[in-house]
Amino acid sequence: MPPLKLNDIQQAEPSVGSTQRVRQVERIVNGIESTDGDGVQLTRVIGSHELSMLDPFLLFDAFESNEAQDYIGGFPSHPHRGFETVTYLLAGRMRHKDSEGREGVIEPGGVQWMTAGRGIIHSEMPEQENGLLHGFQLWVNLPASDKMTAPAYQEFSADKVTLERHDNGTEIRIIAGKTNIGATGPVKNSYVNPLYMDVSLPAGQVFEQAVDYDDNTFIYVIDGELTVGKQAEIIKKHQLAVMSTGNLVHFHANENTRFMFASAQPLKEPVARGGPFVMNTKEEIAQAFIDFRRV
Ligand code: FE2
16 A cells, blocks of 8 residues: 655654653563574563563563574474464565465565464574564453464465655554554454564654553564653663553653564453463363374
């Protein structure tokens, strides 16, 4: 879809009314260098001992390498049950193939939001032998009532991801949710009503976004540096900031900055994890291992 042409909405100060609470930085996470799949080097920012989850976000992996040996092994055939995987690429190409014959390539700026539901077996392999591969995989939990739903895909190429451009140079690529001025991402999700955006903010500019008060919200800085909140806390490149509760986020770019912004309603349910399965009880995890041993 064509980019929305919007007027400059930059505001010098947070538009804090009597009922608004601006979120502060609650915690900075640096992530853990990890290996997953067949030798893929990545930084696990959510889903490690540093930050095991941020309900409903179960995992957030960042991968960025020019070196084929860091990614070429990819993620050969493996199952998932009980949650959603969201793959968003900034550079490079990944081929996705599942046990039901579905196949496609995620390209730069494209996103795949896969609802694993009761189960899918898939592979995620780099569709390149050299060059930069750069992107993220986010895991979003499903509520107990929908963990065994039928698998489903929402896939959008870069030109279908909503692009909001402001006159001050800000660019917001909206995967899910709605910006303050009404641009809406293509992914639909009523389980946790997520916001998921890729924001490019020129030096000196401000980004403001309304969020539900009790949503869990994080920012991951891809490049540059942000200042946040009254304490003027700084979030540096490759850091993730977990935000406090509140109904407004307000970030100031200290330099040209690009960041991922995610927010969603917590499920507040028990979480039982077993490798590629995330259910509510240990018994359900044991059942998933049995079910996938048979296929
Ligand atoms: Fe996977």
